[in-house]
Amino acid sequence: MVAEKNPHVVGIEILKKNGIDVDKLIKELVSNASVEFTAYYYFTLLRANCTGMEGEGIKGIIEDARLEDLSHFESCIERIYQLGGSLPKDATDFIKMSGCEFLQLPPNPTDLNAILEKCLKAEQGAIVNWDRVCQMTNGRDPATYDLAKDILAEEIEHESWFLELLYARPSGHMRRKYSGERPHTQKHSRALG
Numbered sequence: 001m002v003a004e005k006n007p008h009v010v011g012i013e014i015l016k017k018n019g020i021d022v023d024k025l026i027k028e029l030v031s032n033a034s035v036e037f038t039a040y041y042y043f044t045l046l047r048a049n050c051t052g053m054e055g056e057g058i059k060g061i062i063e064d065a066r067l068e069d070l071s072h073f074e075s076c077i078e079r080i081y082q083l084g085g086s087l088p089k090d091a092t093d094f095i096k097m098s099g100c101e102f103l104q105l106p107p108n109p110t111d112l113n114a115i116l117e118k119c120l121k122a123e124q125g126a127i128v129n130w131d132r133v134c135q136m137t138n139g140r141d142p143a144t145y146d147l148a149k150d151i152l153a154e155e156i157e158h159e160s161w162f163l164e165l166l167y168a169r170p171s172g173h174m175r176r177k178y179s180g181e182r183p184h185t186q187k188h189s190r191a192l193g
């Protein structure tokens with residue numbers, strides 16, 4: 001079967017009609033996916049370096065946030081391709097576009113305070129990233145908005161967990177029922193079960 005070169009994609013045309021800059025939105029989603037994927041990797045290192053009695057409790061919280069970053073990466077993939085975008089062919093290009101070098105292990109890798117500062121900074125950056133997608137899509141692209149606002153809701157929770165640990169600012173709700181629960185994004189990352 002010969003594929004038509006430029007198929008008619010109603011799902012994209014309606015967005016253009018609604019005033020969405022689809023190329024800009026794809027760029028935003030790919031770069032946010034890169035941040036989530038890279039943060040998942042760095043949180044793996046940070047979690048592994050939470051040692052000692054104090055580190056044990058922090059490890060569990062970083063694990064909850066880490067598995068939800070994987071869910072956030074997974075949540076982006078289908079929408080990127082629906083919009084006509086794609087992920088970079090080279091994984092190193094993909095990692096570099098995240099700008100997540102700040103999440104590398106601190107000079108003293110088991111310094112728990114420095115680890116928590118890094119986690120907090122990552123969550124706050126993610127809130128800004130997903131709010132930007134919400135602003136771009138609110139009222140004009142319900143499908144992307146639905147996933148961006150769900151990811152944003154989890155990032156806000158993650159921020160509150162790390163604020164509680166660093167500043168004793170109550171988070172209201174502390175832990176997931178199990179790591180990987182992802183209460184807001186589970187429906188967007190069904191591949192994870």
Ligand SMILES: [Fe+2]
Nearest residue numbers: 036069072126
């Ligand atoms: Fe995330």
Ligand SMILES: [Fe+2]
Nearest residue numbers: 065123155158
């Ligand atoms: Fe997060």
